[in-house]
Amino acid sequence: MIRINEVKLSIDEDISLLKNKIAKQLRINHQDIIEYSIYKESIDARKRNEIYFVYIVDVVVKNEAQVLSKNKNLKISPDVSYKDVQSGGKELKDSPIIIGSGPAGMFGALILAQRGYKPILLERGADVDTRTADVDRFWKEGKLNVESNVQFGEGGAGTFSDGKLTTRIKDIRCRKVLEEFVLAGSPEEILYSYKPHIGTDILKNVVKRIRENIIELGGQVRFNSKVTDILIENGAITGVVVNNTEKIEAQQIILAIGHSARDTYEMLYERGISIRQKPFSIGVRIEHPQELINTSQYKQHSEHPRLGAADYRLTYQCTNGRAAYTFCMCPGGIVVAAASELETVVTNGMSEYARDKANANSALLIQINTEDFESKHPLAGVEFQRKWERAAYELGGRNYTAPAQLVKDFLIDEDSKEVGEVRPSYLPKVKMTNLKYCLPDYVIQSMREAIVEMDKKLKGFSVDDAIMTGVETRSSAPIRIDRDGDTMESLSTKGIYPVGEGGGYAGGIISAAVDGIKAAEKIISKYKPFI
Template identity: 35%
Template sequence: MRKIIEIAVSPGQAAGEKSIRAAVARSLGIQQDELSHVRLIKRSVDSRSRRVLIRLRLEAVLHEDGPYETAIRKSYLNVAGKTRVVIAGAGPAGLFAALRMIELGLKPVILERGKDVHNRKTDIALLNRKQLVDPDSNYCFGEGGAGTFSDGKLYTRSNKRGDAGRIMDTLVYHGADPDIRVDAHPHIGSDKLPAIVENIRNTILQSGGEIHFGSRVSRLVIREGRLKAFADQNGNLTEGKAFILATGHSARDIPSLFLENDLPLEFKPFALGVRVEHPQSLIDSIQYHSKTRNPFLPAASYSLVHQASGRGVFSFCMCPGGIIVPSATEDGQVVVNGMSNSRRNSPFANSGIVVTIDAADLKKYSSHGVLKGLKFQEEIEKISYLAGGSCQRAPAQRLTDFIREKISDGLPDTSYHPGITNYPVHQLFPGFITQRLQEAFLAFDRKMKGFLTSEAVVLAAESRTSSPVRIPRDPQTMAYIAIENLYPCGEGAGYAGGIVSSAMDGEAVAEAIAGKLL
């Protein structure tokens, strides 16, 4: 007999298999030896009341002997001699498109501008230590894309664009902790992601797919309305039957490949703002209603949203126990983002706090047409670079001074490795951003008493939240509206935001191509 039950236990009880079995038996009014198996389906932290509980949804199997199957099975075919589909970009969208094509019997050929994950780590270390930005190998570019050192929060549960559960299973199959299948807020950690990306590469290569690093798609070779090949920076052509463009939202050279061929693109609303950093202990004490965190509880997080003068202001990519990282893709820009390791044990909590921006806010940039959002992002990143004063140092201000519009008298410690420069960040943005951020911070403090504190610091600029350009697709075929064998995909094309939704979009595009070619 099988029963689905829900129980709430203390954090300590939730940490042990024996104590969970005991709680399940108690809840069912049976002896523990009547339980053959207990399977965790979902786990979440409930901190709404003073006594923080862990809510568990479980399957209890009673009086059934024999094995209990939980292994994930995958069937990757040998595609060595099969129809070639060329993919630009080895981020989550490109890699998951490749894996899905292998399951369906197509051969993926990936062109990736950056390096393999091992060599990419060296460039990331140089970026942090010497502040040297390699334009092809950084926090956004290289094997695994922006997903590799991305923290790996996998919060998307929406199945609108595909099957989020399949993405989790594929990640677990390639080495992620199986807990991501049950946690309400699954997280992998930047320390674990590189090995998973490497395992995905091995699956692709062992199945007969190809991956070419150091190959930057620089031209679209179009003949009679169809894409014939991607040309790389050296003019080498890679031909295929269909092409996927999964180059992410930091590939700012991609829109020009369209515009130089008079091909249509669209402006897309996006969001931009600052990254705020608090001591993790402060966020723990607010969220868990206690001076010290129970050792069985994870570093506390938050998710905040406020409507300020008709625009959404929201927390973005919140990293408990994390660090702020330099995410620029070129010299002369400062871009901040956040990540954490699997243990989330840094003493800091950081989050983007960003304002939604649409075309009406960008009248000053209207001469740039569909690229107006991109030009605005670039300008803010350049101003942040100059305000930081040197290499990748970020301009920063105490949160309370950002509200009072006052220069800070010294800055608190930060996790941001390249360092911070005392700067009136409230002056760095146009008024429509600063004022909405100020209003939202006051509202956040009403929701989370203590959020607004001089111990917190804001850093500029959090500018790469999503793509400011969309490459329009036919909703039925998923192909680009102007070239029927080109498939824009993932975050850069404007169809996803985050690892899971980009991966799902990759799978969906692969299925659309297979439907056409097989």
């Protein structure tokens, strides 16, 4: 199989022409192409008047050796298939336990189940259907279930997001994750799209099918099963306590608790697990009309049916030394209430697969350093987050209404009185006010500077009626659970594998899933399967 780069189609050329383009580039007749598959698709919109789809393609041809000899620049397609690690020789007394069913936990459990290790997946929250009902109730009625919400429950925080599958890591396991998503019902295009996404609506069914697969392979998945204690003897894990009552023995535990399990952080710290502070970011959600973003990115092609909703990613280094950036941009999406603790306001963004809502939204975040915390305690970052989440709750009126402000008012430090043309999508509702009362001064100043500069890169970013809703505090964990670089085990306790965003080692669905797979592989390489 031959890999070809830079095969281009204009946005007005049908995908059916791709075979002819491949034949031309290989200098062969299209009849000599046995089959081909798209490995990667991207969009080139750098030129104002021309937009292209650019493909990397793998091709099977007649007389491959002859074709390769004619073009020395061509290469054989690399093997991107996932390779199972060899099982170890030790006897495993008890089933491995996975704590948390976000991407890291879900894929750690899936890999173990596929290899016959009969994992037990413990999730503090509810199954995805029950969880969806609980989230809807919170958004519509302001009734928060602290164990079943946007942060906790089947699929983790990513279930209520855009379902982005982009990642900066270069790891062959990324392909494995995408393939498992496709097998579970995701669109096949995620295997090659430059910016793949699933959308919350599809992702809910996908995580359900992966759960069913784990169970079919001999694993267990238990909801409403909060790990309230861990059992340690002689520096090694021996089991967990669930819901303060049930003891489950285990010598291998994948700790995939997510970035919002603050009570679990506290329990781990009290049990002597090595935890340290980690920088993170806070800010707001900023909403623009999706049409404005489309026009800014695609110019006169903005309404072309093949392009869909445009996205963006912006960065800026503030004069005070802090990084400002947009994060988790949701084209055609909504801003969602993402609190997991009573009397706090937290925002996040979400899109469905179609990305067809009126607004685009993104986190606008400012770098927070550990020096900004009020103490050296390992969990000081948690208290920092809580402080501003509670301030937002107070400013919104103490009923989970979120404080919001127009960009034009934010830039000149005036209270906002009413919304403009951009209608806020946050539920239950927003209160127009001044965001300076629920964020640190240096964050406010940094955002004011960044918005003006980002507008130079994306025309319309600082449009008057764009609306900012606060606060966003959960972009990543405020802690890191120390682990060995080779074994992935906790530095303080053998048999515990801290993974994913909650452990401080990942930054999205794919990277978290890959981290969970790696931990599963470490267990597999040491022990025999049960079957």
